[in-house]
Amino acid sequence: MRAIRTRPLTGLAVLTLAAVAAVAPLTPTPAAHAADPVVVLSSTFEDGTTEGWRARGGESVTPSTAAAHSGAGSLLTTGRTQSWQGPTRDLLAQLQKGTRYTLSVHVRLAAGEPATRARLSVQRDTGGTAAYDQVVGATPVTADGWVALTGTYTLAHDVDALSAYVETADGTAALHIDDFTLSYVPAKPVQTDIPALREVLADDFPIGAAIGMPQIIGNHATLLRRHFASVTPGNALKWDATEPVEGQFRFADADALVGFAADNGMAVRGHTLLWHQQTPAWVFTDATGAPMTPTAANKELVLSRLEGHIRTVVGRYGDTIDTWDVANEVIDESQADGLRRSRWYELTGLDYLRTAFRVAREVAPTAKLYVNDYNTNVPAKRDKLYALVAQLRAEGVPVDGVGHQMHVNVAWPSIAETEAMLRTFVPLGVEQQITEMDVSIYTDDSQSYPSPPAELLRTQALRYRDLFALYRRYADEITSVTLWGLADDDTWLDSFPVARKDAPLLFDTELQAKPAYWGVVDPSRIDPTPSPTVSPSPTGSPSPSPTPTGTPTPTPTGTGGTGVFSCRVQYAVTGQWPGGFQAAVKVTNTGDRPLTGWTLRWSFPDGQRITQLWNGTYRQEGATVEVGNAAWNGRLAPGPGVDVGFLAGWSGANGRPGAFQVDGTPCTVD
Ligand code: XIL
Numbered sequence: 001m002r003a004i005r006t007r008p009l010t011g012l013a014v015l016t017l018a019a020v021a022a023v024a025p026l027t028p029t030p031a032a033h034a035a036d037p038v039v040v041l042s043s044t045f046e047d048g049t050t051e052g053w054r055a056r057g058g059e060s061v062t063p064s065t066a067a068a069h070s071g072a073g074s075l076l077t078t079g080r081t082q083s084w085q086g087p088t089r090d091l092l093a094q095l096q097k098g099t100r101y102t103l104s105v106h107v108r109l110a111a112g113e114p115a116t117r118a119r120l121s122v123q124r125d126t127g128g129t130a131a132y133d134q135v136v137g138a139t140p141v142t143a144d145g146w147v148a149l150t151g152t153y154t155l156a157h158d159v160d161a162l163s164a165y166v167e168t169a170d171g172t173a174a175l176h177i178d179d180f181t182l183s184y185v186p187a188k189p190v191q192t193d194i195p196a197l198r199e200v201l202a203d204d205f206p207i208g209a210a211i212g213m214p215q216i217i218g219n220h221a222t223l224l225r226r227h228f229a230s231v232t233p234g235n236a237l238k239w240d241a242t243e244p245v246e247g248q249f250r251f252a253d254a255d256a257l258v259g260f261a262a263d264n265g266m267a268v269r270g271h272t273l274l275w276h277q278q279t280p281a282w283v284f285t286d287a288t289g290a291p292m293t294p295t296a297a298n299k300e301l302v303l304s305r306l307e308g309h310i311r312t313v314v315g316r317y318g319d320t321i322d323t324w325d326v327a328n329e330v331i332d333e334s335q336a337d338g339l340r341r342s343r344w345y346e347l348t349g350l351d352y353l354r355t356a357f358r359v360a361r362e363v364a365p366t367a368k369l370y371v372n373d374y375n376t377n378v379p380a381k382r383d384k385l386y387a388l389v390a391q392l393r394a395e396g397v398p399v400d401g402v403g404h405q406m407h408v409n410v411a412w413p414s415i416a417e418t419e420a421m422l423r424t425f426v427p428l429g430v431e432q433q434i435t436e437m438d439v440s441i442y443t444d445d446s447q448s449y450p451s452p453p454a455e456l457l458r459t460q461a462l463r464y465r466d467l468f469a470l471y472r473r474y475a476d477e478i479t480s481v482t483l484w485g486l487a488d489d490d491t492w493l494d495s496f497p498v499a500r501k502d503a504p505l506l507f508d509t510e511l512q513a514k515p516a517y518w519g520v521v522d523p524s525r526i527d528p529t530p531s532p533t534v535s536p537s538p539t540g541s542p543s544p545s546p547t548p549t550g551t552p553t554p555t556p557t558g559t560g561g562t563g564v565f566s567c568r569v570q571y572a573v574t575g576q577w578p579g580g581f582q583a584a585v586k587v588t589n590t591g592d593r594p595l596t597g598w599t600l601r602w603s604f605p606d607g608q609r610i611t612q613l614w615n616g617t618y619r620q621e622g623a624t625v626e627v628g629n630a631a632w633n634g635r636l637a638p639g640p641g642v643d644v645g646f647l648a649g650w651s652g653a654n655g656r657p658g659a660f661q662v663d664g665t666p667c668t669v670d
Contacts, residue, residue, distance in 0.1 A: 037102065037183040040094045044179055045073040052089055053177075056165055059085040069106040069146045069178035076110065080172040087177055088165035091122070094182055095162060097155045098218030100489060101184045103135050103164055104150040109143040110174035116141060117169040120149040125161040137499065138169035146178070152489070156213030188510045190222045197227040197506070199631065200521050201468075204475040206267055208482035210234040210436065213253055215486045216260040223511050224486055230267040232435070232482050233257045234492070237270055238278040242313050246282050246305070249312055262320050269435065269482060270317065272325035272372065273310050274356050276342035284343045294347050302347050307359050314363040323480070325372040325403055325435065326360050327353055331385045338384025354397050361398040368479075372403030372435050377413045377421040386424055393428070401431035407484065408467075409440040410459045415466050422474045432477050436484040438504035439463050439516065440493055448500040454527065457503070457515045461526040464506070464519035469612040469647065487511050522614045524574075524584050524645030563592035567667035568641075569600070569660040580649055581608075585627075587662060588641030595636040595663065600627040602657040606650060613646040625657075636662070 043051040048063050053075055055061045064076035077087050095101060107118045117138035124131050135151035155162065166177055201207045208230030209215070215224055224231070235241055236253040243249050261268045283305055284292045292298040314324065330353065332340040339345055344352040353371075360369050371389060375381050385402065392399050402425050406418075425432055441449070441456045449456075471478055485491045489509040493502035503509075506517040518525040568588045575582040587600055600616075603623040610620050617628040633642040660667045 037185050039181055039183045040101070041089075041091070041182040042180065043075070043089065044071060045075045046071045048073065050075060053087045054089075056085050056088045056167075057082075061087050064176060066111065067108055067176045067178075069108070074108075074176040074178040076174065076176050077166075078110070078174040080168075080174065083168045083170055083172060085172070086165055086167040086175070088123070088163045089180070090161070090163050091182065092159070092162045095153075095155050097158070098214070098220070099184050099187070100152055100154045100214075101182055102150065102152050103180075103182055104148060105164075105166060105180040106146045106148050106178045107139075107141050107166060108146045108176045108178075109141055110176060111143050113143050113173035113175070114171070115143075116171040116173050118147070118149065118175065119167055119169060120151060121165055121167065122153055122155075123161075123163050123165060124155070124157060124159040126157060126159050131157075135164070137495075141168075141175070154214040154490075156217060185510070187219050188512060190219050190226065190511060191513060192226075194513055194517075195521050197517075197520065198229040201472075201481075202229075204472045205478050206230040206480045208232055208267070208269060208480055209486045210271075210482060210484045211257060211486060212236065212490070213256065214490060216257060219511055220486060221260070223507065225264050228266065228486075230269065230480055230482060231257065231261045232269040232271050234271075234484070235278070237313065238272060238275065239283065239309065240278040240280050243309055244280050247308075251316060254317075258317055258320055267323070267480070268317070268321045269433075269480070270314070270321040270324040270367075271435075272328040273313065273360065274306065274326065274344065274352065275328040276340065276344065277329075279343075284347070292343070292347055299348050299351070302344075303351060303355050306344075306352060306355055310356060310359045311363055314360055314367070318364050318367075321364075321367065323368045323370060323401075323433070324360055324364070326356050326369045326399075327371045329373050330371065331373050331381055331388065333378065333381040333384045338381075338387060350392075353392060354395070357392070357397045357399060368400040368431060369398055370401040370403045370431075370433065370435075371399055372405065374405040374407055374436075376402070376404045377406075377408075377417045379417070379420070382421055382424055386428065389425075389428060389430060393430075399430065401433060401479070402428075403433050403435035405436035405484075406434050406467075407436060407438055407440075408463070409443050410456060410463055411443045415470055418467065419470055419474075422470070422477060426477060431479045432474075433479055434471060434481040436482060437467075438484045438491065438493060439467075440502050440504045442500070442502060445498050448498075450501060452501075452503040458527050460503075461515035461519035461523070464516040465523045465526070468520045472612070488514075522643075522645065523582070523647075524614065524643050565589065565593045565595060565663070565665055566591040567660075567662045567665060569602075569662075569667045569669050571602075571656055571660070571669065573654065573656075574645075576650075576654060579651065580611075580647065581654055582647050583645065585644045585646075586641050587636065587644070587660075587667070589636050589638045590668070592638055594638065597634045598629050598636045598662055600644070600660060600662050601625065601664075602660045604648075604657055605655040606653040608648045608650045608654060610646050610648045613644065615642065615644045618646070 045051060045063055050061055050063060053061055059077055060079045061077050064074050065072050068074045075087055105120055118141045119138055120136040122133045122135055135153050136149040139149055141147045197207045206229035209228045210232045212234050214220060233254055236257055258268050286292045286298055330340050331338055357369055373385055376385055389399050439460050441452050441460060471481055483505055485505050487507035488503040488505050491502055491504055493504050506514055508514050515526045568590050570586040573581050573583050602625055610618055615633060616630050619626045627644055636642055660669055
């Protein structure tokens, strides 16, 4: 089941993007860097056999020359009496756990059959239980032409049997398939020469990722361990996963994910104990098997089911999960009282929330209990959420925190609105977390790019830069920031709100760092493509004469080393807009004595104030700025030098600092 909802993709957002497009036409990113796929299996049906394909159950599968996508032959399936029947091929010998494969097959209905929709799926069997993973969803097919079904699949479970199959969403039409391929692109190594997100952000908050089984094996696990301090099971703790049938709990996937986190010293956010989605129908079915109506008896029954569910799920992970999204998405700002008319609400009023928080607190007394929602930046929704949390806390309901999902996009919302969101909840005395952040490259449902245009990736990087700069300023309020996924190869936005390839995270489909990653870690390394709206060179204000404040004490050269230390500083304003600018500062050791740990100092001539700095730590007192090295660039050896970047505010003039010192040694400036 998918979450279906619309979010306000404002006219403004669309206009903004259109304006960008008008000055800088969107061009697809060249795919030249991608390695060639390796084909593991192909079925062309040219040799007059079924090439290992068979029927799923009772229908008939035969080689055919009545239609062919290429060559002369295809595989025809006839005699279907159920929509799930169709051609299937064992893949156990070909498909390795943890590798991401592309499956592709061409489908055409037999002559005379009415149009329908076809699907491509994988069946996996473990210990006698079958599970079905959809690779390509219901796609229109006809008898008039071939349609390619192409999708990706990663086997993340141990299996006894595994097969791909084609079926129809409805009807029993006879169908041809042809030119099936199973291929994979050899994985690129996980980068080890870039800073770990968890370390870059360590002083501010733990950084987390939503994960499923594919993320805890192979390269995904390596990437996850390296960069993240926290995980959220994306689906494995939801009600439909943990208690699909009343009283029958299933924790195989959740145990594996939580166990991985525990083994690797990661925190776990428990998501989610109650929601209006992904909740099995039995929860709201009365004793006679009918959908519940709001009666006293049904209220009692549904609350006791809620209590039982929470006792079991929270009880299982009591020690290892220290934060729970107890309630997910309970606000509807279009209601006068702000409360979503979910089945929970219809049957119990606010009592479902009172019960859920009370029981969760009883079972996990030290866990932080959250109410989590999307669009909490939208003022109307934010304020309704505030009112609910204030009311519940006033009643003594143990709500400890507010989770902001932050499913946002490259043009929405503004930083100011996001800051207002955070500021609003401060007086309540609750913790806040960013719980499901992703930044879609799309601003309306009609857009679709097979691979993300470079300009959009750059815009996205600037959004990540600005949003993380904001979060870091609110690090006293924000106790964790979680991204809704690990890398762009596996994101829920590929199917929500419409099916298309999205790229909302910090790592690309090959697990490599994107410009967005650098937006968080070091914005000076965002793809330097000049943007027409940003001036690439320092602006024309005349450089005033240097006024170094706080006379530095020169470090005697030679201390702690044999040679002489001298330095050069290059200072460039890389972008400027009304009230703000971005600058890059490069420090080079031009002497022959390396420094271990360094401090760079300068004074601004025009009252500029730094708001964020990367690749170092900073202090600003009045006009004087002191920048210390970051953990990874403390060694300043003769040679290429280190780069620092910052964002700052200015007004009136934005003159360059005239003098720089490293550890008290004046540097040459250019
Ligand atoms: C999404 C999952 O990522 C998908 O795999 C699933 O099909 C639907 O739910 N808000 C939430 C999350 O609170 O639970 C949703 O997760 C995304 C929106």
